[in-house]
Amino acid sequence: MESVERKMDQIGRVVIPRHMRTAYGIDGEGTDVELIPMKDGILIRQLKPSCLVCKSEDNLISYRDRYICEECLKGFNEQDK
Numbered sequence: 587m588e589s590v591e592r593k594m595d596q597i598g599r600v601v602i603p604r605h606m607r608t609a610y611g612i613d614g615e616g617t618d619v620e621l622i623p624m625k626d627g628i629l630i631r632q633l634k635p636s637c638l639v640c641k642s643e644d645n646l647i648s649y650r651d652r653y654i655c656e657e658c659l660k661g662f663n664e665q666d667k
């Protein structure tokens with residue numbers, strides 16, 4: 587896919603072209619995205635669920651729209667003993 591150029595508006599908004607949003611799964615209104623600072627720019631990607639403690643994206647358990655990984659949950663449970 588080729589790069590595109592866009593102008594930013596007064597408050598920092600930039601429109602991501604539809605074909606790019608579709609290709610990367612960020613095309614639904616209200617889709618959460620993550621802005622990741624990189625060495626020479628900003629990476630925009632769909633926000634993936636991650637553990638609220640260690641940020642791992644593996645072995646997640648959801649609770650009230652938040653996620654925790656099995657390892658951290660095990661850590662909490664062992665702390666109670």
Ligand SMILES: [Zn+2]
Nearest residue numbers: 637640655658
């Ligand atoms: Zn964790």
